[in-house]
Amino acid sequence: MTAPQAARRSRPRLRAALTVGACAAVLGAFGAAAPVQGAEAARPSAATADVSPLAGADLPFVSQEAEDADHNGTVIGPDHTQGTVASEASGRQAVRIASGQHVEFTLDEPANAITVVYSLQDGASGTLSVYAEGQRLDQRLDVTSRYAYFDAPWIAGSKTHHFFNHGRLLLGQDLAAGDTVTLRVDPGDTAGDYTIDSVDFEQVAAPASPPPGALDVTSLGADPSGQADSTQAFVQAVAQGRGGTVWIPPGTYRVEQPLYVENVTLRGAGNWHSIVRSSRFINQGQSPGDVHLADFAVVGDVTQRVDSDPDNAVNGSLGPGSSVSGLWLQRLKVGLWMTGTNDGLVVEDNRIVDMAADGLNLNGNADDITVRNNYVRNTGDDALAMWSLPQINRDATFDSNTVIQPNLANGIAIYGGENISVTNNHVQDTNALGSGIAISNQAFLQPFFPLAGTITVHGNTLVRTGAMNPNWNHPMSALRVDPYNHPIEADVRITDTTVIDSPWSAFQFVSGGGTGLAADRVTIDGATVRNVGTVVFQAETTGSATISGVTATGVGVTGVYNCPYPTGIAPMRLDDGGGNSGWDGEWTDCSTWPQPGDTPGEPDPDRNLAAGRPVTVTSHTDVHSGPNAVDGNASTYWESANHSFPETLTVDLGAPTEVGRVVLKLPPPAAWETRSQTITIRGGDQPGSLTDLVASRLYTFDPARGNEVAQTLPGSTEVRYLHLVFTANTGWPAGQLAELEAYAS
Incomplete structure (x- = not known):
């Protein structure tokens, strides 16, 4: 992006501003993890060019x-x-x-x-x-x-x-x-x-008028000033209004208990005018269906994410033939958490913002659903997601939606299902732990139904999407294909994709469960890739894909990273279907992940070999997990279970590598007092045949010396696994380590 200026020309309207230019389980560890690493470094331009919009919602x-x-x-x-x-x-x-x-x-x-x-x-x-x-x-x-x-x-x-x-x-x-x-x-x-x-x-229109024959909630005692609780008036209205329309006139209404709705339309005067204050507006298991919610706002008071609480605008089933349109949903855990039967559901023209978790999540029994022309911003998990569990989802369409800044997960995530379409969407500025679009066989619960039939991913624009996953310790791309728990055997057809300014890579094939399941029958036909921090294709599992018509400019390092995990499986086969350009070259050192600015095949000889590498530990407490010891941040740390020595921490360098020195760190001196730990440093090429590199000895971590110690290893020590055994700690009854750094010399 150009340097900041005191005065600048305004960008075009939001659809034009979207220009070329978890789901908690998806946030879990990679298992044994892929042999890659990453750190924040130089990035592509943060700006987008002034050209016509390619995809996304038509917004007012x-x-x-x-x-x-x-x-x-x-x-x-x-x-x-x-x-x-x-x-x-x-x-x-x-x-x-x-x-x-x-x-x-x-x-x-x-x-x-x-x-x-x-x-x-x-x-x-x-x-x-x-x-x-x-x-x-x-x-x-x-x-x-x-x-x-x-x-x-x-x-x-x-x-x-x-x-x-x-x-x-x-x-x-x-x-x-x-x-x-x-x-x-x-x-x-x-x-x-x-x-x-x-x-x-x-330009907000004047309040709409009620349709003829509608039942006005204020006629049953609802308070449009927002002072009194209007729950009972709404309960009576949806009961008496079955088969017709319940009218929510302009005003603000407090609804403090959730509603059950069936065969009824709830309509407001517009989502700027008719406002419902409720953190749990509709909560129900099953509904006969024919429920229509339109043209009002639901604003919650959710200040923390509690996954077991139904703090959602809609929680459960609206039943077949239902619709949700023209709503403003804000400050809830999830906008629409749809379970049970919702066949034929249409979700369109809504604005979903400031969610603690997902914007929309469809859980099974979701055939022929259409999600289109919605605007979703600032969610705390996947913005738009579909889980094919406990029943299979079939024939769902996610079309022409705009997603901005999903935190902790993906913009649009499809987890299993048959004949699913993701078309003409615009996703931008994903944060940690997610891609712009994820096509995945991650089974959160059972029974889970893997991808089947034809998965169509067409005409999508992804801007500044992809992120550094702190659990996997390597990047996630703008568009990810992930046979996490099941091989991908569906026809995955990715066509006419635009990827702009990805911080890391454009397309990724990875088996997130760490078992190297195959991604087969994938075609990528037609893609414009402009400015990626590292590579165009990031392949970390086995399988095959046919690549055609993919043109790239501004590639940060080289065209392809193809290093499967586990290392004994065949690499991904990327078949050239013709019409490709701009992404020649392949990263050749599978022991390290390329960083933005690296030279192809020539990683920094003075780099920390352990940075971002997969870590296994015998135990950990609370959030102080093993990957903290290789994340490059000395303020985060690994801590084992208390009173359970010996404890171990093992780092997989990815391939036999010469290591001449290790550096051990605890958090900054201002936070941690002096302590000594008894540690043995072991190493080798196989986890079951490690030898002592440095015999058990006492290491003192002194704030006056930065709470770090260095240990030289015997000359020409070549190991794949560095294995630390902790047997005592004078400062706490557990093994503790903020950073393990390994250097060739």
């Missing part, structure tokens, strides 16, 4: 980035590092403003409402002043960090995340193209520093 608003607007604040980013505010911003950049500072936007189209994507410091709340054409509005934008700074320590590799929130405001006037809207920190705006990511400008 224009989005502008703060860093492209006129401002006197401080630009943060670009940054892809998990756990930083900039990494969760669209475009990986945002603008931080403090007292007296502003961001000013010039409108591309008429608007009378704004949605601000912002971040505050943890614990802060307050207001932000808004100006239209230089005149401050009487009403300020309410802002809060109450729904930010999430932690999910049960998800391996997760860090504090979810820094941004959406704030909406009707301006009370109609502005024309060329007019200005300014966000300014004025006296009375006491939330500290404000980080502005983007603003959506929208």
Whole structure:
């Protein structure tokens, strides 16, 4: 991206702004892990070029980035590092403003409402002043960090995340193209520093009128002021309104207990006008069906992710022939968590933002479902997902959706199912632990139904997607094909794909369970790849794919990384179907993962050989797992179970490698006092035939010397496995290690 400037031309409207330019189980460890590594390094450009949009939803608003607007604040980013505010911003950049500072936007189209994507410091709340054409509005934008700074320590590799929130405001006037809207920190705006990511400008229509014969919830006592609990009025309305329409007029309604709905339409006056305050709006096992939810908002009060709680707008089944359209869903655990029978369900034209977990997840019994033209941003897991369990999903379509900034997982994830289509979607700015699109046979639960029939992945645009997975200790690509628990035997047809500015790679074949299952019958036909940090094809399992018409420019390192795991299986066969260009060359050193900026076949001779390598341990406590010892961050550490010596930690270097020196570290001196650990350093080419490289001895970790020690190994020591045995610790009754570094000399 070009250097930050005080004044910049605004980007085009959001569909145009999306330009070329877990599911907790998916977050789990790789098992034995693939023989690769990665670290944050140089990246492709964070900006996208000014060209026509290729895919995504047709949205009723224009989005502008703060860093492209006129401002006197401080630009943060670009940054892809998990756990930083900039990494969760669209475009990986945002603008931080403090007292007296502003961001000013010039409108591309008429608007009378704004949605601000912002971040505050943890614990802060307050207001932000808004100006239209230089005149401050009487009403300020309410802002809060109450729904930010999430932690999910049960998800391996997760860090504090979810820094941004959406704030909406009707301006009370109609502005024309060329007019200005300014966000300014004025006296009375006491939330500290404000980080502005983007603003959506929208011309909101007047409230709609109720359809003839509709049952108005206020006629049964619902309170549109939001003061009283309107649950009973809604319960009576959906019971009396079966076969017809229940009308939610303009207002704000508190619904504190979930509803059961069947054979009824709930319709509002528009999702800016009819607002339901509820963290559990609909919760039911089965429904006869014919339920239609349209044109209102459901805004929750979910401040933490609790996977066992049904804190969702819809939890369960709406039944066959149902639809969800025109909703605004915000501050829930999941927007739509669909289980049971939902055949023929249509989910369209919704905005799903600020979820603690998924935006939409379809669990089995989901035949002929259509998910189209939705906008999903700032989710805490997969944005749009489908699990083929406990029944098989068939003939589902995910078409023309826009996904921005899913945290901790994928943009669109298909886990099993038969004859599934993922077409014309736009996904951008994935964060940790996920790809833009994942086509996977990961079986979260049983019974699971693997991919079958034809899986169509067509016309999708992926911008700045893919991430460094801290559990696998290597990258995930923009588009991932993953025979995790089952070989892929379906016809996977990936056509007309656009991949722009991937931080790492474009296409990936990996068996995430670590057992090297095959990805066969895959075709990639027609793809434009522009700017990838490392390689175009990242192959880490066996199988075969036919590649045709894939053109690449701006390849960071080389064309192909083809190093299967486990190492004894055949590499992926990439058959040239013709029409390919720009991705010649192959990475030849399977003992290390290429980093952005590496020279093909010539990794840095002074690199840390253990960085990001697979780790196995005899035990660990809480979140202090083995991979922490090779993640390059001395503030994270491995700790074994207490009072259970001996404990071991083993690093797989991927291939026999000459190691001349190891460095052992504990966390920074400010946090850890002096302690001594008794450690034996062993090594060898096979886990069952390791020998002592350095006999058991005492290593003292002294804050005055940085809490680290170095150990030279015997000359010409060539090992694949480095194995540390911990038998005592004077500072804590467990083995502890923040970093194990290994060097050739």
